[in-house]
Amino acid sequence: MADEGDSSDKTEDPTQKRLDEAHDRGDVAKSQEVNTWFMIAGATLVLSSFSGSIGGIQMPLRNLIANAWMVRVDGPGLLALGQRLEYMLLAALGVPFLMLVIAALAGNMLQHRLVWSGESLKPSFSKISPAAGFKRVFGKQAAANFGKGLFKLLALGAVMAAILWPERLRLESMLQFGPETMLSVISSLTMRLLGSVVAMLAVVAIADYFFQYRQWYERQKMSLQEMKEEFKQSEGDPHIKGRIRQLRHARMKKRMMTAVPKASVIITNPTHYAVALSYERGMAAPICVAKGVDLIALKIREIAKAHDIPIVENVPLARALHASVEIDDEIPVEHYHAVAEVIGYVMGLRRGFSGQRA
Structure with a gap:
């Protein structure tokens, strides 16, 4: 009840100093859905752009297996073989992996500045408090997470049905296709599914980010007493400032009378x-x-x-x-x-x- 009373008193918009302090503590507006969207969008881009280069390692590996009897099994030979395989994997997977790393970083940097804080690692009673646990389970955040999960489940099911149902006859006859034709059809359907999922998750990510930002902004709101205390800290206590003005005036008066x-x-x-x-x-x-x-x-x-x-x-x-x-x-x-x-x-x-x- 005390917490509710305290939160109800916080009716003033936070100052920039309050927002900066929250950022320094690691308390920032962050939506996990935005990170998820960037990762899935990055994976989709990688699959559509670099599937050919990833498949390019098939021929070297096939040649290696076909000519395995020619591979030297002594120390230098095995070392050279390991280096060849490493270079092939780096050439095929290096750029796609780098793009996934960039997508993961972009998902965080788009939402807030870089955060370097160990505040979240400190022990806190609120993490084991039953009241805090009840609030996490039945609060606004839990309701929002349930709504997001239900929407994604229904939307994903609708997307899969809309894409796969018209292809049901072709999928039934895929047992008669060769492996290469089957792989081509599966790749095409997979890219269509991923594209639709990315579009659907973009709506979820945008809505969730604004929700998370609003929740974070509400947590940063201040009471009138907190506003006064911050003003005293940043601008100085009015009583002290008045006393300083009096002392300055007295010194100036004394200096004038001497002159x-x-x-x-x-x-x-x-x-x-x-x-x-x-x-x-x-x-x-x-x-x-x-x-x-x-x-x-x-x-x-x-x-x-x-x-x-x-x-x-x-x-x-x-x-x-x-x-x-x-x-x-x-x-x-x-x-x-x-x-x-x-x-x-x-x-x-x-x-x-x-x-x-x-």
């Missing part, structure tokens, strides 16, 4: 915004060393007053600079003229103060 005494001018609006700019001769453009709103702006002004940094009230310029320039960056080109006027004004004040002191 305010080095500023050339503070531009304010005058209460809510404050932007501290630093400029020396030879620089391409003034640099923003600190900025802030409300309490931070008030702190910037207090430090500026304590270090005799000029404070200039310019509402639109203060707002524009606060929105467009980052700490330690040069001011944008569009503000060069307005800032140049402020810097010139500040330098003029400084020259005036210097003249009065002199």
Whole structure:
């Protein structure tokens, strides 16, 4: 009952991370019917394409048996005979065997990526659990397997009847044929049967693959809690991320306040915004060393007053600079003229103060 409750909570589509983890465990969507179809289709192709080359070993073997008295029976002679037979078999069966291997691999690779996992070899209580065994016997998978088996049995019987029934008279008279004629008729009927079986199994394989994929996809679904946990693992805990942002903000604020005494001018609006700019001769453009709103702006002004940094009230310029320039960056080109006027004004004040002191 607990399992049913847990599965009913898994209503969310799986993430790519969840699907990748399932693949790494060896849990993939796989239909055995697809593998069976590829093997039978490959065997049919081999028989139709290479039956002549396979039969090509008849003559060498016939000659070998007819001239067996000439075969040397000493060690080197038997070794040479074994090598000849090996080469003949490889020439006749090598390519067909390779095609069957390719068909077997293609049946798996078409369904999923290559899997390298020993997870299925680990002992699991679910494999010997009576409840799991009951579910395997009476579950959806068992019902699907029973349906597939019944359909294949009926379809195969119908195919054989449709092909062999019209040939019943010729099959009855085959006892009067010679071996070569009988072999030709049997080969023709066999290829027709295999072709029909391949076509019938293609329908079964396609339907079974979509069924197996749907079953696998349903197993990978996630609950809302699992989605949250995965998000925390991949993106980080929101509380931790918030704390990190606070620490970064505190460090940036401390660094800004340390840089305010080095500023050339503070531009304010005058209460809510404050932007501290630093400029020396030879620089391409003034640099923003600190900025802030409300309490931070008030702190910037207090430090500026304590270090005799000029404070200039310019509402639109203060707002524009606060929105467009980052700490330690040069001011944008569009503000060069307005800032140049402020810097010139500040330098003029400084020259005036210097003249009065002199």
